[in-house]
Amino acid sequence: xxxxxxxxxxxxxxxxxxxxxGLVFALVRFGRRVEPHFAHWSASAFxxxxxxTGFEPARGNAALIGLLLGALAASNMLIVSGLRAFDGKxxxxxxxxxxxxxxxxxHVLPIWIGGHGPIASMFTHAGDTISVAxxxxxxxxxxxxxxxxxxxxxxxxxxxxMLAYLPGYAVTLAAYASTAPGxxxxxxxxxxxxxxxxxxxxxxxxAIPAERAQQRLRDAALRDPLTGVWNRAxxxxxxxxxAAPGAAVLAIDLDHFKQINDRHGHLAGDNVLIELARLAxxxxxxxxxxxxRLGGDEFVAILPASRASDAQVCANQIHAACRTYTAGMPEWxxxxxxxxxxxxxxxxxxxxxxxxxxxxxxxxxxxxTLTV
Numbered sequence: 001x002x003x004x005x006x007x008x009x010x011x012x013x014x015x016x017x018x019x020x021x022g023l024v025f026a027l028v029r030f031g032r033r034v035e036p037h038f039a040h041w042s043a044s045a046f047x048x049x050x051x052x053t054g055f056e057p058a059r060g061n062a063a064l065i066g067l068l069l070g071a072l073a074a075s076n077m078l079i080v081s082g083l084r085a086f087d088g089k090x091x092x093x094x095x096x097x098x099x100x101x102x103x104x105x106x107h108v109l110p111i112w113i114g115g116h117g118p119i120a121s122m123f124t125h126a127g128d129t130i131s132v133a134x135x136x137x138x139x140x141x142x143x144x145x146x147x148x149x150x151x152x153x154x155x156x157x158x159x160x161x162m163l164a165y166l167p168g169y170a171v172t173l174a175a176y177a178s179t180a181p182g183x184x185x186x187x188x189x190x191x192x193x194x195x196x197x198x199x200x201x202x203x204x205x206x207a208i209p210a211e212r213a214q215q216r217l218r219d220a221a222l223r224d225p226l227t228g229v230w231n232r233a234x235x236x237x238x239x240x241x242x243a244a245p246g247a248a249v250l251a252i253d254l255d256h257f258k259q260i261n262d263r264h265g266h267l268a269g270d271n272v273l274i275e276l277a278r279l280a281x282x283x284x285x286x287x288x289x290x291x292x293r294l295g296g297d298e299f300v301a302i303l304p305a306s307r308a309s310d311a312q313v314c315a316n317q318i319h320a321a322c323r324t325y326t327a328g329m330p331e332w333x334x335x336x337x338x339x340x341x342x343x344x345x346x347x348x349x350x351x352x353x354x355x356x357x358x359x360x361x362x363x364x365x366x367x368x369t370l371t372v
Contacts, residue, residue: 007184010191011052014198018049021202028206040082040091041205048075055187066107069128073103073135076162079205080142083155086208087146099135106131125176129186133169136162143204154211158204161197168193224293226270227277235292239302242290243341243348246305250315251337251355252280254297255367264330272332273297279321280334283314300355302348311338312372319368333368335359 022045029038051071058064077099081091106127143159146152168189175185222234230238254260254276261269277291280299284291287310289303303311315336322334337358341351362371 007188007191008056010195011055011187014191014194015049015052017194017198018045018052018202021198022046022049024202024206035209036091037082037086037209040078040085041202044075044078044082045202047071047078051075062108062112066104069107069132070100070104072132073099076135076139079139079162082205083142083146083208099131099138102134103128103131122176125186126173129169129172129176132186132190133166136165136169140164140166152208152211154204154207158201158208161201161204164197165190165193224277227274227293229277229281229299230290230292232292232294235290235294235300235302238290239292239348242288242302242304243346244305245341245343245345246308247341247348247351248303248305248308248311249339249341249348249351249355250284250301250303250311251339251352251359252276252299252301252318253335253359253363255333255335255363257297257332260330260332268330272330276322276332276334280318283317283321287314289314300352305341308340311340323368335362335367335369336371337362338372 022042025038025042025045029035029042051068054068054071055065058068077096080096084093085091107124110123110127140159140162143155143162145159147155147157147159172185172189175189222230222237224231224234254272257269257272260272273293276299277293280301281291284301284303287303287307289301289307291299291301293299301314303314315338318336319334322332337355337360339351339354339358341348345351358371362369365371
């Protein structure tokens, strides 16, 4: 039913597909100011296409084929460098040169040492396959691991596509070991893999920036635009992970905030809110908690049950920080109410209501104080 695959036709398909993706990456790069990762990925695609084109003219020239195999590894490393540039890291650490040199050496050294005999040929084929597989494995592993760390589906898809080449390299090794050296399996089998995986890999790379942009939009929708801390919806969403029996909830309110606005202007009031969010947010974050602004001058925090015993200490530190920060600002203080999530409560909402009651008592007691 199926004819024997034509290696040259498969190679041409890979060259055309890779060139097309290189053009897409290049056009996207030229349309934006600061997105260097697209330049790396475009160079990777073009280098891969050029390398595949060069194998036929280089047939019989060991040094040139070794350089082309090194270029294959370099095309994989350019994917890694683009990922590092996207994450704000130096794109070219020195270790990235090692897979390139391994590919060159794995092809050239057996021929220089053993000539062109059958044993040298076997070692050359095996070395070529293993060395190219190493560069693919490094690229796939870095895409996959960063995808898990960043919770990026696009990275994991691209990493899985690259790792999916490895079974093809294993089949290539088995083919060289079990058959007479008449077919260039390293050209045939990876080219077959390209027809499925090359598009998945490059589409995954294209989706990485769009995925981050969508995540930033979702995150911005959950942030208070003035202070940058969680808004009510964001706090509710992130407090769920800490909402367990024994967790501490703090209700925090600025004292006489209306008077600050009336006497010093709304800009001064905004600066006070921003500074309170910075100071209190840092204290809460140091204990592994979440902090948010409910609206106006009302803030809320939740501390995990394991740090609930530090809730009063945290509140006192917030008080102390607010009392000492007066440079360029009107003097301001806070009132704080503290409560805990009960044994049979599944969310923080009831505890927040009790913390609000405690906060109200703190204001009745003269403000600038803490009530538990």
